[in-house]
Amino acid sequence: MGGEPSNQGDVYNYGILMLEMFTGKRTTDEIFKDDFNLHNFVKMALPERLVQIADASLLLRETDETAMTKKHGRNYINSGRIESPNKISADLLKCLVSVLQIGPACSIESPNERMSMGDVVKVIQHIRNAYLGVGMHGRIRKNS
Numbered sequence: 001m002g003g004e005p006s007n008q009g010d011v012y013n014y015g016i017l018m019l020e021m022f023t024g025k026r027t028t029d030e031i032f033k034d035d036f037n038l039h040n041f042v043k044m045a046l047p048e049r050l051v052q053i054a055d056a057s058l059l060l061r062e063t064d065e066t067a068m069t070k071k072h073g074r075n076y077i078n079s080g081r082i083e084s085p086n087k088i089s090a091d092l093l094k095c096l097v098s099v100l101q102i103g104p105a106c107s108i109e110s111p112n113e114r115m116s117m118g119d120v121v122k123v124i125q126h127i128r129n130a131y132l133g134v135g136m137h138g139r140i141r142k143n144s
Helices: 007-023 038-045 054-065 089-107 116-133
Strands: none
Touching: 007 038, 007 089, 007 116, 038 089, 089 116
């Protein structure tokens, strides 16, 4: 907010960057006015409205890979919108919620309340390991 460069400022910027990447929105988008900002947009939506706030391209990739077949004569994808959130894997949804929660935790207004980058790295590694199914010894578990 116009202060001296600091680690806490870098954490804030990282959080906003995460939110922009995973929502496909910019802090300058017209919907963000007054006290309504990208931080609040995501914080208020998670976890229940993830599908509405996540960048559609993240969800479309999953849907492309798993659900491009037609059901009852309708595609699951219509004009870049996900018609059936049930067709997105639970693992992907859990992963996206976890990743998106990092953004608000890093962009809290008070610098002293923000996550440290060390904690961010640990959380991201944990999310990656959980999503990929990495076991306790760093080996990827085989699906049975």
